Amino acid sequence: MAEVEKKLESLSLAFSKHQQQMNDLVQSRSQLETQFQENKIVKEEFSSLDSNSKIYKLTGPVLLPQDFSEAQLNVDKRIEFINNEIDRVEEKIASEEKEAEKIRNEIVAMKLQAGQ
Template sequence: MSAALQDRLQTASTEFQKLQNDLAGAVEARQRLEAQLSENELVKQEFAQLKDSNTVYKLIGPVLVKQDHAEAKSNVETRLEFIRGEIKRVEAQLKDLEEKSESKKMELVEIQTTLQQQLASPQATATAVA
């Protein structure tokens, strides 16, 4: 019985570690998206300050290409919408991973408690007999 519990403990521990790694990756992705959102919001603010006489350029490879104001603003708005959507998706993923991680953590505690009780039982019996 103890060997089966130890196997379960090892499996659950491995699964918990994988969930923790996935959670760390999702947090990192969320941070990257927040940085991109911030950058694009700054660009949007800069566009709001531009006059029609200002020229907007877009970097395409090694070349700066002149771009229409409306098109540039539209591109930034589209990018912002996309990033916000990705943030929502990652937040949902984070919530799911946190729930799974908490569940796996509780399972680990339960297995460890059972294992400790089994290990303590023979010692108590041996002490009572002696």
């Protein structure tokens, strides 16, 4: 009986660990989504400007002039990078969910078995 309790305790700890990792990943996903929306807004603003507009980039406490096409390219690259990161985090979330579900099913099965 003590062996079953130890196994249940270790499974519960593993389940909690997966839940915490999923929470961290969901938070990360939310931050990435915010960054994506911000960059999308910047891209929309660029579309309303003409190619002769002056663009400045905040680098530390200094605003530095930046070429319009270079700024557009940087925003496009950032959007692409953020999309790739979102996909990567979503894959990790799905993996953690599967693992947590597997552990939860194992816990339920052990509790049912112990109850008999």
